[in-house]
Amino acid sequence: MTKIPFNTPYITGKETEFIKDAVYQEKKLSGNGKYTQLCQNFFEEKYGFNKCLLTTSCTDALEMAAILLNIQEGDEVIMPSYTFVSTANAFVLRGAKIIFVDTLSSHPNVSPEAIKNAITDKTKAIVVVHYAGVACDMDSIMNLANEKGIFVVEDAAQAVDSYYKDQALGGIGHLAAFSFHETKNISSGEGGMLVINDKQFEKRAETIWEKGTNRAAFFRGEVDKYGWVDVGSSFLPSEITAAFLYAQLIDLEDIQNKRRKLWEAYDHFFKTHPHLNQNQLETPLIPDYACNNAHMYYVVLESLEKRMETIQYLKNKGVHAVFHYLPLHASPFYAEKSGNPALPNTQRYSDCLLRLPFHLNVDFKELEKILN
Numbered sequence: 001m002t003k004i005p006f007n008t009p010y011i012t013g014k015e016t017e018f019i020k021d022a023v024y025q026e027k028k029l030s031g032n033g034k035y036t037q038l039c040q041n042f043f044e045e046k047y048g049f050n051k052c053l054l055t056t057s058c059t060d061a062l063e064m065a066a067i068l069l070n071i072q073e074g075d076e077v078i079m080p081s082y083t084f085v086s087t088a089n090a091f092v093l094r095g096a097k098i099i100f101v102d103t104l105s106s107h108p109n110v111s112p113e114a115i116k117n118a119i120t121d122k123t124k125a126i127v128v129v130h131y132a133g134v135a136c137d138m139d140s141i142m143n144l145a146n147e148k149g150i151f152v153v154e155d156a157a158q159a160v161d162s163y164y165k166d167q168a169l170g171g172i173g174h175l176a177a178f179s180f181h182e183t184k185n186i187s188s189g190e191g192g193m194l195v196i197n198d199k200q201f202e203k204r205a206e207t208i209w210e211k212g213t214n215r216a217a218f219f220r221g222e223v224d225k226y227g228w229v230d231v232g233s234s235f236l237p238s239e240i241t242a243a244f245l246y247a248q249l250i251d252l253e254d255i256q257n258k259r260r261k262l263w264e265a266y267d268h269f270f271k272t273h274p275h276l277n278q279n280q281l282e283t284p285l286i287p288d289y290a291c292n293n294a295h296m297y298y299v300v301l302e303s304l305e306k307r308m309e310t311i312q313y314l315k316n317k318g319v320h321a322v323f324h325y326l327p328l329h330a331s332p333f334y335a336e337k338s339g340n341p342a343l344p345n346t347q348r349y350s351d352c353l354l355r356l357p358f359h360l361n362v363d364f365k366e367l368e369k370i371l372n
């Protein structure tokens with residue numbers, strides 16, 4: 001029986017060549033060398049991001065964002081409950097109270113209306129998650145935030161090479177975080193990046209990135225010695241990681257074209273299958289203001305029972321399909337703190353959403369047989 005795993009890493013072929021160059025030619029393996037610069041420049045030039053800093057993960061980039069926003073004990077941070085734990089943990093680590101809000105009924109992205117209703121005098125930040133790489137309704141959210149002087153952080157972990165209208169995701173909020181984890185479109189195994197769009201955070205971001213020292217300014221010759229000037233941590237990835245990532249970035253268009261083809265194949269299958277109707281199964285919605293970066297393919301089934309049955313059926317056929325996100329507001333760690341409010345749309349996606357294998361080694365012919 002053919003096994004169809006949920007994810008396998010895609011290798012362009014140039015990764016080891018660049019790693020060899022870093023090891024034997026550049027002879028620099030710690031962070032912020034040639035390949036780190038190349039990766040950061042790539043994003044700044046291609047998507048017009050103001051300033052980028054590679055990190056060891058998206059989780060780390062979110063933690064940097066929480067430090068930069070000076071999140072303090074008692075501050076409130078609004079975010080969707082339907083997200084990965086890192087979105088929340090970064091702010092919980094600074095003492096914030098997380099206000100988890102519901103998603104839209106038509107899409108797993110956060111509801112701007114729900115955000116609006118959750119804003120109080122204590123709200124310090126709003127964190128949006130572009131689920132499946134599909135843009136949140138950013139005009140509504142930025143307007144709300146700007147009116148009240150609240151910061152917006154984009155968790156763009158899944159949103160590389162995606163847009164809201166004509167603005168690249170990750171370039172809209174005051175800060176944004178990307179992931180290059182193995183399961184994302186562009187990968188270095190583990191990896192991430194902080195984007196600093198609001199210039200007031202540029203200098204401090206570099207200090208926090210360099211363990212709370214002004215080392216980066218020292219290497220540019222701006223100060224004659226470097227020392228401890230702020231809080232910080234070890235957020236830089238090694239040049240080996242950056243070299244791997246750069247090999248993926250220079251092939252980004254090719255990777256994205258291949259992923260879009262697979263996405264279209266799934267979508268065509270579900271939209272044209274003679275025995276399916278919209279009551280049995282919902283296909284992903286891409287709103288007019290968003291674009292599709294082919295991060296994942298999911299369907300929404302009728303019920304939790306149908307979804308679990310389907311996962312089991314596919315598993316028996318060797319196909320690894322998965323669900324996504326147990327709601328954070330109802331999690332063992334946070335249910336008591338959040339008061340466990342009813343978030344019906346979040347609950348529906350948590351119960352009924354099914355993610356299908358999505359990577360560039362999927363044998364779609366075999367999979368189509370099984371799906372039929």
Ligand SMILES: *Cc1c(COP(=O)(O)O)cnc(C)c1O
Pocket residue numbers: 056057058059060083084086087129155157158178179180181190191192
């Ligand atoms: C993958 C993911 C993360 C975590 O990324 P890491 O690079 O593994 O830290 C955070 N938020 C969302 C929405 C993700 O999908």
